[in-house]
Amino acid sequence: MAVWDDLVGQDRVIEQLAAAARDADALVTAEAAASGPSPDASGSSMTHAWLFTGPPGSGRATAARAFAAALQCVSPDRAFGGAPGCGFCEGCHTTLVGTHADVEVVRTDVLSIGVKDTRELVRRAQLSPAGGRWQVIVLEDADRLTEGAGNVLLKAVEEPAPRTVWLLCAPSLEDVLPTIRSRCRSLTLRTPPVAAVADILVRRDGIEPALAAQAAQATQGHIGRARRLATDERARARRAAVLKMPLRVADMGGCLKAAQELVDAAAEDAKQVAEEVDTKETEELRAALGAAAGTGGRLPRGTAGAMKELQDRQKRRATRTQRDSLDLALSDLTGFYRDVLAIQLGSRVALANADARDTLERVASASRPEGTLRRIEAISACRQALDRNVAPLLAVEAMAVALRAG
Ligand SMILES: [Zn+2]
Numbered sequence: 003m004a005v006w007d008d009l010v011g012q013d014r015v016i017e018q019l020a021a022a023a024r025d026a027d028a029l030v031t032a033e034a035a036a037s038g039p040s041p042d043a044s045g046s047s048m049t050h051a052w053l054f055t056g057p058p059g060s061g062r063a064t065a066a067r068a069f070a071a072a073l074q075c076v077s078p079d080r081a082f083g084g085a086p087g088c089g090f091c092e093g094c095h096t097t098l099v100g101t102h103a104d105v106e107v108v109r110t111d112v113l114s115i116g117v118k119d120t121r122e123l124v125r126r127a128q129l130s131p132a133g134g135r136w137q138v139i140v141l142e143d144a145d146r147l148t149e150g151a152g153n154v155l156l157k158a159v160e161e162p163a164p165r166t167v168w169l170l171c172a173p174s175l176e177d178v179l180p181t182i183r184s185r186c187r188s189l190t191l192r193t194p195p196v197a198a199v200a201d202i203l204v205r206r207d208g209i210e211p212a213l214a215a216q217a218a219q220a221t222q223g224h225i226g227r228a229r230r231l232a233t234d235e236r237a238r239a240r241r242a243a244v245l246k247m248p249l250r251v252a253d254m255g256g257c258l259k260a261a262q263e264l265v266d267a268a269a270e271d272a273k274q275v276a277e278e279v280d281t282k283e284t285e286e287l288r289a290a291l292g293a294a295a296g297t298g299g300r301l302p303r304g305t306a307g308a309m310k311e312l313q314d315r316q317k318r319r320a321t322r323t324q325r326d327s328l329d330l331a332l333s334d335l336t337g338f339y340r341d342v343l344a345i346q347l348g349s350r351v352a353l354a355n356a357d358a359r360d361t362l363e364r365v366a367s368a369s370r371p372e373g374t375l376r377r378i379e380a381i382s383a384c385r386q387a388l389d390r391n392v393a394p395l396l397a398v399e400a401m402a403v404a405l406r407a408g
Pocket of ligand 1: 074075076086087088089090091092093094095
């Protein structure tokens with residue numbers, strides 16, 4: 003199955019994409035033979051705009067990239083249902099590693115994608131594919147387009163160049179402008195089964211089976227988080243700290259302290275990312291703008307704007323990293339109270355945090371199901387507050403206090 007190998011538990015989606023890739027290939031071949039536009043593409047499974055939706059971790063971006071690779075596959079091998087996408091040829095390989103000249107993957111590290119960046123993408127989308135197949139633009143965070151940017155994109159999706167394919171990804175259909183989604187063929191991925199996630203961690207990442215199973219269970223079918231938990235010591239330590247929080251909110255002092263630590267840890271994540279990339283980016287831009295390298299020399303006249311733009315972007319990236327990190331902690335916390343509820347109700351579902359069973363039992367026996375439900379709601383309210391740009395410490399403190407009472 004080649005390029006589809008990394009898609010876990012998405013058989014239906016794979017079938018649809020493989021069919022489209024097959025028709026897309028037939029189109030390219032027919033046009034090459036006739037050396038002119040194909041006379042009739044009706045009835046084809048291929049189309050110019052696709053929207054991949056599904057819960058976080060289901061593999062939206064992975065699916066889009068796999069499809070992009072299949073569209074660029076140049077091997078005569080037809081591994082899956084007669085569809086291209088061998089995974090090994092030049093076209094597949096360069097697409098999967100991100101170096102194919104006709105595949106642009108846009109993955110934003112800031113909270114929103116603006117009009118300017120989108121115009122640039124649209125311009126790029128007009129180009130004819132250098133490799134003679136398809137010009138593919140993967141927009142991994144289509145839900146982050148500002149309204150203005152969405153309208154710029156809409157025009158491009160309405161009137162695509164003949165060999166241009168847009169692959170948009172978003173958590174749900176509602177995250178994308180109705181006018182855009184009505185012009186896309188939509189594919190919905192599901193949360194993959196825990197066992198399937200564990201299996202791919204073992205098979206692809208060579209992770210030891212017991213650890214893979216535990217990481218898959220703890221993250222409830224979120225592949226990326228499961229892999230990170232299984233491979234990153236720091237992520238495991240962070241999760242362990244979060245799962246201790248319910249025991250630390252017995253009094254007001256404990257609440258405030260736990261909240262502060264959670265927010266500090268997220269800020270620390272943002273700082274680490276900044277240290278890794280900001281300095282390098284800044285140096286590169288200085289060099290590109292013609293400043294004397296490493297001397298802190300003056301920038302040539304008229305280039306301050308570009309530097310300011312980079313600094314703004316870095317600031318926005320730090321905000322998003324901090325937000326993502328907090329969000330991760332809040333999912334872990336929700337998972338914890340879901341387990342508590344399961345114990346309180348005597349449910350027999352597998353616990354996500356079976357490794358923290360002692361803590362779960364303690365919290366379960368010291369509270370009642372109604373209280374647990376209220377706590378889960380408090381976490382969700384904190385998430386919503388963060389989405390509305392409430393100051394992180396304020397939102398997390400309010401949550402910690404709500405976790406305590408009653
Ligand atoms: Zn291939």
